[in-house]
Amino acid sequence: MQTTNNVALLSEKQFDEQGSRQRCLQMRRRILEVSQMVPALHIGGSFSCLEMVESIYSHCLRKVSGNFHDTFIISKGHGCLAQYVNLEHYGILPKSALDLFCKPDGVLGTHPDLGIPGVEASTGALGHGLGIGMGMANADKILGADRNVYVVISDGELQEGSIWENILLAPALKLNRLVVLADLNDFQSLARMSETHPNFYPLIDKIKAFGWECKEVNGHNAKSIFDAIANRSGEAPFFVACKTVKGKGVAFMENQPIWHFRSPNIQEYERALQELVEVYE
Amino acid sequence: MRNVFAETFYDLSKLSSQMCLLCADISPAGSMMKFRHEYPNRFINVGVAECSMIGLAAGMALRGMKPYVYTIATFSLYRPFEFVRNDICFQNLPVTIVGVGAGVAYSHLGATHNAQEDVALTCSMPNMTVIAPCDPLEVVAATQYSAQSTSPLYLRLGKAGEPTITQNAPDPWIFGKVRFIREGTDFCLLTYGPITSRVLHVAEELEKLGKRTAVVSVHTLKPLDKDGIARILHKFEKVFVVEEAAPIGGLASQVKSLAWDIRAQCVLKTFTLDDAYHARYGSYDDQLAAHGLDKSSLVKGMTCA
Structure with a gap:
């Protein structure tokens, strides 16, 4: 079985915790650097999913001839900086690309577009990336392609009806190479999800009831995320419920809705850099 | 279909x-x-x-x-x-x-x-x-x-049971090109979709009234064959668009816009679905009639244009 072999392959890997932590520090710094070029970007949601995205790029995606062979889609497209800093780190995007963030001469902006190196689907409107990822996984099944599809969604996105259409459909199509990671930072743009939609929790029971294999992890512990993925059975689509903190890493940004989209001013930027050093030391 | x-x-x-x-x-x-x-x-x-x-x-x-x-x-x-x-x-x-x-x-x-x-x-x-x-x-x-x-x-597409009407069409089907499916020299009716079979009946009626009427299938709505439509607007005395779609943003409004751009001299009149939801049930022809797209309404509208 291709699936079982692939899962086994991952579970034999050793997770480099120290390296992952260092990369996440550097990537948060880089995102802060980029924040100084634009008046608005989605820093809070990028920080909340950074360990999720980093663990996928560093340990889950297989490379063939220098390119990633498996597919990664950030369905919560506003968190694309978390993907861009990874693509930059692995040399898929040149440094100049992020240096031209949101500039007319550049290609990168606040949502990912198909055609950008390393971006496999245009997202930005919530509730789209999962369906596209499922179509890819279904085509892979039909064509006999050996690929895994990883999709990052958000808890706000889980309010979209299209997500639930797809949660219901994926096990029926036996898309067992599909891994969905949910960034559960409990914040939408305006308010806490637990306040606007109190019946959203417990989430994992709902997903399980739809026929998925599920695992709940600390979304800022990259090794836990990897371990969950590596130890899945491969007999159903896999859902990793990642408990996260919006704005993670910079205390004054954490759990504050304003940092959904605001860029820090120069004083806040310097303070944020200092806080990162303290957190990581 | x-x-x-x-x-x-x-x-x-x-x-x-x-x-x-x-x-x-x-x-x-x-x-x-x-x-x-x-x-x-x-x-x-x-x-x-x-x-x-x-x-x-x-x-x-x-x-x-x-x-x-x-x-x-x-x-x-x-x-x-x-x-x-x-x-x-x-x-x-x-x-x-x-x-x-x-x-x-x-x-x-x-x-x-x-x-x-x-x-x-x-x-x-x-x-x-x-x-x-x-x-x-x-x-x-x-x-x-x-x-x-x-x-x-x-x-x-329509649904099922639409008659075959283009077997003897003078022009072949070519993507992106308007197609004469009935020849004529006085009036030209531009249309598309299932209503075309009804439009042919309108043309026959107009013929009886002495107007040699062509019918054109504008099967490709985008990209629209602007050159082909411009030739028609220049050539015919009267051009009518019959469209089973909303009056805004479809063929009718595009042909009118084109006619302005090329300073067309013909009479141009359009017949479309109403800008309304008619909450009613009935046959296909009943629905067309509710929108003023039945044969007698069309013939009347065209002869007095």
């Missing part, structure tokens, strides 16, 4: 393992069941989940497949509209969106199942091609064209 589409799709799918069909819990016509039986992997019923249908089609196209999505036009286009826009058109993917029962074809199902706005919507979408065949023979040609198209395509 839907049966001929299914038959043509089935024939084409035997030649290409990339072709697949996603439907949203509609019972596909005739030959589609043969396709489903022979290629179960390439027939995907997503259930009553139209956004899933479009999203999955986009993902499959991104993997090199050639997906068709198939259901009633209101459900293949309106319900998942943002998915058609973002997933298919923005990413410029070779997905064919089949809309069955366009216009007021589903006359017994009422306004919720009538697609009046689909032409305006799809013509306004970047990267989209829009084709609306007028009879089963044009469905064959359009479906064959769709199979080799490399970009988004909206294929606007």
